[in-house]
Amino acid sequence: MASQFAGLVRKPRADAVRNRERVLEAAKAVFSAGGPEASLEAVARHAGVGIGTLYRHFPTREALYEAVYRREVDQLGDLAEQLNDEADPVEALRHWLHANVQFVATKKGMAAALALVAHGSPELHAYSLERLTRAIGALLARAVAAGEIRADISAEDVLRALIGLCYMHDQAGWQSTVLRLLDVFIDGLRVQPAKATAAKRKPVKKALKRKR
Amino acid sequence: MASQFAGLVRKPRADAVRNRERVLEAAKAVFSAGGPEASLEAVARHAGVGIGTLYRHFPTREALYEAVYRREVDQLGDLAEQLNDEADPVEALRHWLHANVQFVATKKGMAAALALVAHGSPELHAYSLERLTRAIGALLARAVAAGEIRADISAEDVLRALIGLCYMHDQAGWQSTVLRLLDVFIDGLRVQPAKATAAKRKPVKKALKRKR
DNA sequence: CGCATATACGGAGGCATCCTCCGTTTTACA
DNA sequence: TGTAAAACGGAGGATGCCTCCGTATATGCG
Numbered sequence: 095m096a097s098q099f100a101g102l103v104r105k106p107r108a109d110a111v112r113n114r115e116r117v118l119e120a121a122k123a124v125f126s127a128g129g130p131e132a133s134l135e136a137v138a139r140h141a142g143v144g145i146g147t148l149y150r151h152f153p154t155r156e157a158l159y160e161a162v163y164r165r166e167v168d169q170l171g172d173l174a175e176q177l178n179d180e181a182d183p184v185e186a187l188r189h190w191l192h193a194n195v196q197f198v199a200t201k202k203g204m205a206a207a208l209a210l211v212a213h214g215s216p217e218l219h220a221y222s223l224e225r226l227t228r229a230i231g232a233l234l235a236r237a238v239a240a241g242e243i244r245a246d247i248s249a250e251d252v253l254r255a256l257i258g259l260c261y262m263h264d265q266a267g268w269q270s271t272v273l274r275l276l277d278v279f280i281d282g283l284r285v286q287p288a289k290a291t292a293a294k295r296k297p298v299k300k301a302l303k304r305k306r
Numbered sequence: 307m308a309s310q311f312a313g314l315v316r317k318p319r320a321d322a323v324r325n326r327e328r329v330l331e332a333a334k335a336v337f338s339a340g341g342p343e344a345s346l347e348a349v350a351r352h353a354g355v356g357i358g359t360l361y362r363h364f365p366t367r368e369a370l371y372e373a374v375y376r377r378e379v380d381q382l383g384d385l386a387e388q389l390n391d392e393a394d395p396v397e398a399l400r401h402w403l404h405a406n407v408q409f410v411a412t413k414k415g416m417a418a419a420l421a422l423v424a425h426g427s428p429e430l431h432a433y434s435l436e437r438l439t440r441a442i443g444a445l446l447a448r449a450v451a452a453g454e455i456r457a458d459i460s461a462e463d464v465l466r467a468l469i470g471l472c473y474m475h476d477q478a479g480w481q482s483t484v485l486r487l488l489d490v491f492i493d494g495l496r497v498q499p500a501k502a503t504a505a506k507r508k509p510v511k512k513a514l515k516r517k518r
Numbered sequence: 519c520g521c522a523t524a525t526a527c528g529g530a531g532g533c534a535t536c537c538t539c540c541g542t543t544t545t546a547c548a
Numbered sequence: 549t550g551t552a553a554a555a556c557g558g559a560g561g562a563t564g565c566c567t568c569c570g571t572a573t574a575t576g577c578g
Contacts, residue, residue, distance in 0.1 A: 104524075104525085104575080104576090105575075105576095106525095107524095107525060107526065107573085107574055107575075108574070108575095109525095109526065109527080109573075109574070110525080110526060110527090110574095113526085113527080133563085133564060133565090134564080134565075134566090135563090135564065135565085136564095138528095143527080143528080144527060144528030144529060145528075145529070145565090145566085146526095146527065146528050146529065146566090146567085146568085146569095147526075147527055147528065149565090149566060149567080150526075150527085153566090154566090155565085247486075247490065250483075251483060251486065251487060251490075255487050255490075255491075271462070271463060274459075274463065275463055275467050275491075278459065278463075278467075278491065278494040279467075279487075279490065279491055279494055280494075281493075281494040282490040282491055282492075282493040282494030283490065283494075316546070316547085316553080316554085317546070317547090318554095319544080319545055319546070319553095319554060319555065320544095320545075320546090321544070321545070321554095321555065321556080322545095322554075322555060322556095325555085325556085345534085345535065345536090346535080346536075346537090347534095347535070347536085350557095355556080355557080356556060356557030356558060357536090357537085357557075357558070358537090358538085358539085358540095358555090358556065358557050358558065359555075359556055359557065361536090361537060361538080362555075362556085365537090366537090367536090
C-alpha cells in the first residue's frame with residue numbers, strides 16, 4: 095500500500111498533515127471568536143505552529159477562509175442527502191432549512207468570514223453553490239414531483255433565500271425570526287397555498303410575541 | 307441666529323464640517339471600489355485631507371463605516387415614507403422592496419462593509435432597525451388594514467427578509483433572482499393567497515430563463 | 519538499521535498600514 | 549483686528565502581512 099503511487103506522488107509527511115489540521119482547527123476557533131479580521135499570527139500561535147507553516151499551507155488569508163468554508167459546505171451537503179429518507183417532501187425541505195439555521199448559529203464570527211470569502215472567490219463560490227444546489231435539488235425535486243411545490247423556483251433560488259436569511263445573525267432571538275421567515279417562504283412556494291399557514295402547522299416557539 | 311446658543315456651544319468650524327463631508331464622500335467611493343479592506347490612508351488621500359484629520363472625525367475604522375451606514379439608512383427610510391402615496395398598499399410594499407435592490411446594486415463593495423458594521427455595533431444596528439422598521443411599518447400597516455397581508459408578520463420580519471436577500475449580491479444576474487424571491491415572499495405574506503402568483507401578476511423580466 | 523534526500527518547520531526581517539501625538543495653521547467671536 | 553479655541557496634517561512607534569532561507573525531521577532505500 096505504501097508504494098501505490100510510488101514515483102508519482104510521495105506520501106505526504108505526517109507532520110504536514112497534522113499541522114494543516116491544527117491550523118484549520120485554530121482558524122475555526124479564532125475566527126469564530128474574533129471575527130474575520132483576526133490576526134493570522136494569532137491563528138498560528140493558537141495552532142502551536144510557526145507563521146511560516148501557516149502560510150505554506152494557506153498562502154493567503156483567503157485560502158485559509160476557503161479551506162474552512164469547504165468543510166462547512168460539505169457538512170451541509172451531507173446533511174441534505176441524509177434527509178432524502180424523510181417521508182413528507184415538504185417537511186424534509188423545511189427540516190433541512192431549519193437545520194441550517196442551527197448550523198450557522200454555532201459559529202457567529204465565522205459567518206462573516208464565510209460571507210467575505212464567498213464574495214471574493216468565484217471558483218469556491220461555484221463549488222459550494224454546485225455542492226449545495228445538488229444536495230437541496232433532490233429535496234426540492236421530490237416536493238415538486240409530489241405536486242406540493244411550484245415548479246418555477248429552482249434549487250439555486252431556495253439556496254439563495256436561505257443563505258440570505260441566515261446572514262441575519264445579529265441579535266438575540268434571530269433564530270426564531272429566521273425560522274418563521276423560512277416558513278413564510280415555504281408557504282409562498284406551495285402550489286396551492288393551504289389556508290393553514292406554516293406557522294400554525296408547526297409553531298416554532300409557542301406564542302412568540304411580536305412588536306406590532 | 308449666530309448667538310442662539312452662545313456660550314453653550316460654539317458654532318462648528320467651517321473647515322471641520324467641510325472636511326468631515328469630504329471624508330464621508332471619499333469613504334463611500336473608496337469602499338465601493340476597493341471593498342471594506344481598503345486603506346484608510348487611501349481614503350484620506352482621496353479626500354484631500356491628512357490622515358490625522360480622518361482619525362479625529364472618525365476615531366476608528368468602524369466609526370467611519372457607521373457614519374456612511376447611517377446616511378444610507380436614512381435615505382432608505384425617506385424613500386419608504388414617500389411611497390405612502392402609492393394607491394395599492396401591496397404594490398407600495400413591493401415597490402419599496404424592489405427599490406432597495408436597486409439601491410444596494412449601486413454599491414457592491416459598500417455592502418460588505420455595511421454588513422460588517424451591522425455585525426459589530428449594537429447601537430447602530432438598533433438605530434437602523436428602528437429607522438427602517440418605522441418607515442416600512444406604515445407601508446405594511448396599510449396593507450394589513452386593507453386585509454391584503456397577514457397580520458402576524460411584523461415590519462422587523464419583512465426588513466430582515468429583505469436585508470438577508472439583498473446580501474446575495476454575488477454574481478451576475480443576482481438582481482433578477484432577488485426580485486423573484488421577494489415576490490415569492492410577498493405571496494407568502496398574503497392573507498388569501500390568490501391562484502395567480504406574484505411572478506404572473508408582475509413579470510419582473512419577461513420569460514426569465516432558469517437553470518432548471 | 520542507518521543514511522541520504524526530499525520535504526516541512528519556524529522565525530527574522532522588509533514592507534505596508536494603523537493610529538497617536540503634537541507643533542502649526544485656521545477659524546470664530548469679541 | 550487680536551486672541552484663544554479648535555482643527556489640520558504628518559512624523560513615527562507599534563502591529564500585522566508575507567517572503568525567504570537556514571535548520572530540523574520524516575520517508576524510503578540500501
